[in-house]
Amino acid sequence: MKKKHISNNVIRRLPKYLHIFDKLMANGIFRTSSYQISDLLGLTASQVRQDFNCFGAFGQQGYGYDVAALRAQIADILGMNRGYTAVLVGAGNIGHALIEDFNFSEWGVTLTRAFDGDPHISGKDICGIHVSPIEELPNYLRTNRPEIAVLALPKEAAKPSAELLIENGVKAIWNFTNEDLVEPENPVIVENIHFSDSLLALSYFVTAAMDSKKKK
């Protein structure tokens, strides 16, 4: 596969394309065009074609794209077939919600174990995922080498826990702590779920819409 440098904006659109292809196939549509895709995503068709060029997928004039083939290519680029495993660190409210409501395996990731410091939580199973005492985490990481740690601890525990994860070979942290973990000397991949940033953006859009109405 031809691979160019893929910009962050394109990377962020890849999951959107994946969802669109899944929807098209669920509706029995197996051929698509850059126009159809752009329409579904609110992009321009030329933008869609540029994105696809980034990873070497070319449709044929008047014939379009094979949805299943595109889907497979994007899944491949996203690493969905690499068999990544993940541990959950913190099985409180958010962690619990992730185990119960979020389907890791749908996205190619296997959640193998959860860890919690609360003895009322550890020792139990949640939806088939065993929760171990947090003390067992370092040994588990060294033995099982999961690529991903889902960090769902309170904010104040974020930094020391991240250090422990990095020391024990975790490659990426999916960060639900609302604490920023990106530091220049940090060798690990951090993907943040910042609830506050999202709510603030929403608040911005509400404000902008209200102010523009007032002007009219």
Added chain:
Amino acid sequence: MKKKHISNNVIRRLPKYLHIFDKLMANGIFRTSSYQISDLLGLTASQVRQDFNCFGAFGQQGYGYDVAALRAQIADILGMNRGYTAVLVGAGNIGHALIEDFNFSEWGVTLTRAFDGDPHISGKDICGIHVSPIEELPNYLRTNRPEIAVLALPKEAAKPSAELLIENGVKAIWNFTNEDLVEPENPVIVENIHFSDSLLALSYFVTAAMDSKKKK
């Protein structure tokens, strides 16, 4: 205040600036420069100055920016002082986690009430927030006019619930359902928390890092 068109990328950086300013002030730093800010955020100083120009904040050569004044300006742009209220629709795992762990008021939003369809959940209070039966939602919305609805229902309930919210005057939906609600004819502001997109981006970065190591 001078207001230009603010691009989505700038809007997404505004909360980051806010967090930086809060951290600086917590550390007793009340004057800052575009260099210091850019360093903390991993941007260029020129990018930071461009962003600030968007909303008419100008530092003085050799003197820099007043952190508290910048913070106040950004909070204002983000609508944090507008007194927005929100209702939570769905008090299951995610909804429960938001009530217990997420501090709405820190971001200028007051969560006034939760709603759930499960009679085992409704009727109770969670951390001071009353959970009402979902049947009472339309009447509550028409009477109390909250600007924001936090939608934390299962995926399959997303679209009909969004319609009900829009019909009853909600201006913005903070969408935790993992179902896309953006539709061309949709008059409401939708801000999505897409867990899967975030995990897939993380998976992409892990894959890219591994593949680049292999090549070396």
